[in-house]
Amino acid sequence: MSNPLENGFEQARTVADAVLFEGYVLYPYRASAAKNQLRWQFGVLVPPAWTATTGEHAVQRTECLLEPRAGDRLHAELRFLHVRRRTVERLDADGGYTEVPELDLPDRVLVPWDEGHEERVLIHESLAELMGDQAAVHAVRFDLPDAVEYEPVTDTEGRTLGRLVRRRKRLTGELRPRIEELPGPYRVLRLTVSVHNTTLAPKGTGTDRETALAHSMIGTHLLFGVPGGRFLSLTDPPEWARPAAASCHNDHTWPVLAGPPGTEDVMLSSPIILEDHPAVAEESPGPLYDATEIDEILSLRTAALTEREKREARGTDARAAEVIDLVDDMPEAVRDRLHGAIRGLREITGDSLPGETRPAAPETGPTLPEGPGHPWWDPAQDPGATEVPAVVVIDGESVRAGSRVLLRPGARRSDAQDAFLFGRHATVEAVVGDLDGETHLAVVVDDDPGTDVRRAQGRFLYFKPDEVAPLKEEAT
Known part of the structure; x- marks a missing residue:
């Protein structure tokens, strides 16, 4: 993959992470909080047998338009979270382990929790190989089998106090890419990629959402890149491409141009609605997982947690621990910057923003011409x-x-x-x-x-x- 394309992918991943981990762990970042009992809201693909009982879907379908130009290869990346159910066990005097509701340590309180492990599935194929009948040959299948992992829990002197047990349930899936050339005066291709959860429900398992999530793809989204090519915006396509854009059919996803403004060789297919070229605000100090655009209130509330609450948050999840450390160590200047930012607004007073030097205003102050029927910023x-x-x-x-x-x-x-x-x-x-x-x-x-x-x-x-x-x- 070329460096310019990888740069576009990296920026798109940063935005996608806000989607992937949205609602992953909510303030106050503790497993015991009521609002952390119902999680995984976006991009959930469950096994087919669980669609009726959960209200979720088993398939996600993306269609978008592509002008190949000098491009001849498609680079695609499927990203999602796979649940790992974590339990806590205490070391007994006889050397055995007993499952417990919590393990209270000086720096954290470890509790049972469903962790999300990021998974990626990659496609690197020539455009020609994905056209016509050849496309079926290039379906990409993946199989994540059952697995159990053990992590020892030790004190500051290295003595074992217990262990964390992480269990992963089997998850199988399939990516089906296909390209077709559309009729018209310009050479335009329609790229279709469907993502399928193909997991078979194990015998004797429940049909509730909690059970289904262990076999589900969560926060599912796709990145596409064609070096030398150009994707067309579906929200604001060129006039000549409007009929073709209107014919694209997307299920449970929203494809937008990604990467820096002015680039068109990367597309992000997201489970939530975004605008073209989305970006994380430069003022954001880091991921807070609870929601976007409320960094200030989340930071202030997190700073107000008691020490016991912070210890439980640190023991809930590694990402929650990072949030606590982020807020505790946040410089005052960074915190002040969260209070607000103005973009694209012309100066209407002689005042300067904090840390910004501006030319002195005239003694009489600036004036704004008046016009009937027009807002002041028009x-x-x-x-x-x-x-x-x-x-x-x-x-x-x-x-x-x-x-x-x-x-x-x-x-x-x-x-x-x-x-x-x-x-x-x-x-x-x-x-x-x-x-x-x-x-x-x-x-x-x-x-x-x-x-x-x-x-x-x-x-x-x-x-x-x-x-x-x-x-x-x-x-x-």
Whole structure:
């Protein structure tokens, strides 16, 4: 794998880890906490026999578009967690071991816990070999058999006090990659990769979710890379590729362009909705596993845990122990940085951010030009910005402030709530432009009880012209 591609994979893995370990262990990071009794929320693929009783799925399917260009090989990486059930045993006087609910040590309290062990399955195949009837030959099967591991527990002087026992249940699966060339003026390939949990349910086992999880793939996601090639965004594809993008069928996954902005040779297929080129905020001090974008509150709450609670967290899981150490050793400057960050916002006052030097503001202070119908941050307020037309033509009808439209959000939008707005009537408040020179319609939904507040605060919903249809009988 080329270095540029590996760099893209590495950034994608960092983002994927936020998905893979989301909910892995929740604050207060102790096994005894009620919210740590129900885990593994995303990307769970159970054996086929357990789909009906658990409500989970046995198959995940990804379809995306690829322009091969100079690329001739596909590099794919399947990543997931495999449960390892850990029990705690105390060393008896006769040299035997007895299972106990906890083992209280000076630095930690060891308790039973379901650990997640990261597994990877790799594919490196030529694009030609994955096309047509040859694709079936290249299905990748894997088998993780039953296993038991023992880890001694010792005190500070090296004396054995007990042991941890980790049991892994059998898990088998299969990756089925396939490529087909789509008709059209441009050479575009549709890449389909399905992930199957093929584990057979052992005789005499229960049918509950807890039992199924031991044989399941958790946080399942895929990374794709084609050096020299180009993946097409499914959320905002080129105009010529929209029909092909709409024909892609994805089950229980969401493929997006990954790697740094401007790169298109890496794609991440995630079990949760992401935008293209997702990235972990540079202010984040490290993984906290509980959720994203709340690092500050999690850090402050973790710092407030009692010493006994911290010892139990350290004994719950190695990753929980890392969280406790991360917060305990966090420099004050890093903690301050978690309070908030501003990105892409032009300076509107003479104040500087902490640690930032800015030119002195004029004595009279900066002023903002006013414009009717435009929020203060709209580029239309910038005297040097490209002029935005007051009227746009949609389906042969003129649409302006005051026009009423039918909302029909397109596939490019990544906000899941847009599905609830499809087919609703709205009123256009303004025609505005963004910093990229794109035109948008600022609207309020007609039957929204908060319309007056939205108008007063300038908090509108924004759609591109091709995402609305004029209500012709009321067009002005």
